Amino acid sequence: MTESVYHIPVMLAQCTEGLAIDPNGIYVDVTFGGGGHSREILKHLDNGHLYGFDQDQDAEANIPADPKFTFVQANFRDIKKYLRLYGVKKVDGILADLGISSHQIDEPSRGFSTRFKGDLDMRMNQSAPLSAKEVLNTYEESKLHKIFGIYGEVKNAKTLAQAVVAERAQQAFETTEGFTAFLKKYAPRGKEFKYFAQVFQALRIEVNDEMGALEEMLMSSVELLKPEGRLVVMSYHSLEDRLVKNLIQKGKFQGELEKDFYGNPMRPLEPVSRGAVVADEKEIAANPRARSAKLRIAKKTGK
Template sequence: MNYHSPVLLKESIDALDIKEDGVYVDVTFGGGGHSREILNRLGENGRLFAFDQDPDAWENTIDDERFVLIQENFRFVSRFLRFHGVRKVDGVLGDLGVSSHQFDAAERGFSIRFDGELDMRMDQKAVLSAKEVVNTYEENDLADVLYLYGELRNARALARTIVAARAEKQIETSFELKEVLKRFLPKAKEHKILAQIFQALRIEVNQELEVLKEFLQQIPDLLNPEGRLSVISYHSLEDRLVKRFIRTGLFSGEPEKDFYGNISVPLKKVGKMIVPAQEEIKQNNRARSAKLRIATLNE
């Protein structure tokens, strides 16, 4: 199956500062590129657990006794590691992008390039699909999704147009949705606006920001002292959550100060944010918006 070359491969694995006999987690297995690189750096007593809820990813599983692939959403990372007898790990890697395999599979409905059913479920067992969101959400709720997750200023007008169109006929496919919204898609900006609309629907369908928050909240209890968190994000909504959680341990507001004016936060950043070199962006267009942040436990 055609999966992308992993973005920031060397940088994100270097960030984990791998110990040969350590225990590591790749919470976004996909094509397995990051996992293979971690295994290359582990000794025979090292262990790697990977998570992916997409059944397609299972075709890339790695035949290595140090490796376990868990078919679950990474919001349940601690629970399933405990099931395997693991309470603490030396490093956690997350590559939050949608794999190019998912974009390239027309029937999955992720891509604006193909006409496929409005699906967008990463977990094929999930009930909520993009078709459901587009055809059943109240106008206000739909507008909120487009505004909050797609950062679209004209979200209200878009939602109103969708609701009027679906009253005539259910909107089934990506191209039908495109047709309904064509007056909002000037040629020069069509691709960008559609990408924002599809991103908004995908985030809603897969609860991506909620999943990310639940995952991050587990990291302080999961890491061993000197353990590392290495996270690659692709849009500002995710990156903001990662950056804020590393800085404050919260997703909104500021941490409380103690009597002496000190704040206690669970993580601290390691180095500066890393972005791909021009060379990598040239070879892999997906890399253009990637940002890597690294953290470790605050002593």
């Protein structure tokens, strides 16, 4: 499976530059996917090593035949545990591209896209127990309301949650096609596809516990990075970007920046880029997914 078919990496040059690669350093690509970013990192390594994480078994088809690379099929929330198995306690850089891969979207059976008929699945790890079908057919109304409102930023989240509960009492939700047909009744006229995308995003985040996994990965990254080590994270929606931004700027996900007795900021990371880096118009024209990408680069403080 070629990378161009599987997934076109976004802001490839900016991500690689952001890592400030030491040819002899140890790096981690926690979202291996199609392997585009990993292959670029490997070009810059001499005696260094790269570990690539992905919980999706489909990603194994893209593993490069390079002795400097090790693939780990695991959720990136467990990055620290798995690196320890390889005897790695500290690393020089960590890259995370938080977007769902083009391959996952374009594979009908995975249920990520409104464009195809398929099961309401949405599991990144296909052996995980919770699917979108189960969320829609078993979650209580208040929980659905919260998921649609917070994860999807759906304006009529309460109405939609009530409607889902009423509908499933008559007939269970089974397919993406059936669910989108149901959603049409609640979507703003002329903005149906955006509405579908918001609801599907909310379900995907819940099914994969994406926010919980991201928090764990980010906190582990802080511990794993050597002083001056780089953290490079690309996000595609405001919930993810807010977590990354707060951790870099405040040292935590919520609350205000703490300072020591002398007024110095107490945070383990400091920003390298001023604000978020975004793709230029040329890249967006070639790869529309780049439009919503925000790249943040930080380095570990201390000696």
